[in-house]
């Protein structure tokens with residue numbers, strides 16, 4: 001059995017930056033309540049490590065960032081790397097909260113692009129995931145932003161004159177291209193701006209270029225969009241099997257037995273300790289196929 005450790009993988013610059021901002025905020029403000037508006041990244045181990053530092057999280061499936069602000073009445077609120085709308089920022093300030101913004105610079109660039117086009121009386125077709133915080137933040141920037149989750153959404157749109165087609169930063173390169181093409185069919189004069197970030201792009205391309213792999217293991221949280229995309233890209237690129245696992249504890253013998261070449265990658269919100277532990281275990285199994293999984297590694301931030 002050969003284990004291929006896919007490079008690049010794991011934490012992106014935006015996630016490293018958000019974690020550092022969160023740590024600095026706690027360090028520099030002893031005694032002040034610090035609340036993160038939503039999950040810092042979609043990974044339960046990172047969230048737990050932040051909670052150990054004393055950070056509280058305002059998070060509930062199905063509730064918007066705007067509504068979640070009702071849960072925060074004092075202290076500091078940190079916006080996550082996914083970004084927020086202007087309305088959310090205003091509401092936080094009007095509540096008297098101190099705002100610390102950990103929005104990824106790549107998301108800020110998309111916001112600036114979208115704002116500029118709307119101010120120029122244009123409409124934006126924003127390809128993204130329903131309910132994802134980054135999509136929520138961007139779509140709320142203006143009534144002129146239309147969320148496109150699939151080709152079916154394009155059919156519902158009326159005639160639009162001045163159109164920009166853009167997208168969420170963590171989408172699949174393959175799916176996004178398909179939806180952009182469908183948008184262009186309806187609005188052939190539209191401008192396009194592919195906003196899949198460099199970190200997402202190079203992680204997906206590394207998976208697309210894998211050869212003769214029997215199984216792709218993606219280490220990442222089930223809520224992590226970019227981890228899901230890596231798995232889907234693997235399958236669409238011809239890898240016969242791909243799984244998304246949270247940690248080494250999710251490996252099963254049925255998953256890996258009789259596989260000659262196993263590739264391992266991880267989403268940009270996955271701590272490196274978790275991925276390394278999976279690779280180390282598989283290498284050990286390849287040398288001596290006994291079956292005893294170690295407990296999941298302690299994640300520190």
Ligand code: SF4
Pocket residue numbers: 012013014015081104105106107169170197198199200226268
């Ligand atoms: S995945 Fe891309 S956009 Fe999202 S935080 Fe990382 S670098 Fe920024």
